[in-house]
Amino acid sequence: MAMSLRQYLAEAPQRDKVAGSVEQCKDCGVPLQEAIYGYRKVGDHAKCSDCYFDAMSDLIDQAPIGRPMARVSTA
Numbered sequence: 149m150a151m152s153l154r155q156y157l158a159e160a161p162q163r164d165k166v167a168g169s170v171e172q173c174k175d176c177g178v179p180l181q182e183a184i185y186g187y188r189k190v191g192d193h194a195k196c197s198d199c200y201f202d203a204m205s206d207l208i209d210q211a212p213i214g215r216p217m218a219r220v221s222t223a
Contacts, residue, residue: 175199 174193188200
């Protein structure tokens with residue numbers, strides 16, 4: 149049977165208590181659930197997949213992998 153809005157809101161505090169025990173992403177605060185948001189441990193902190201790959205992308209942009217590409221002069 150479907151739950152009414154009133155019943156859903158009445159049970160919200162209990163759901164919040166349970167959700168409070170779930171680890172959250174250090175950067176964005178999203179609750180970490182492997183099947184939904186991914187889960188990456190970075191040092192002592194946990195991050196969701198989106199924040200993890202954003203951070204990795206920034207690191208790669210700062211120090212690209214591989215050798216430098218030759219520049220072609222158009223002058």
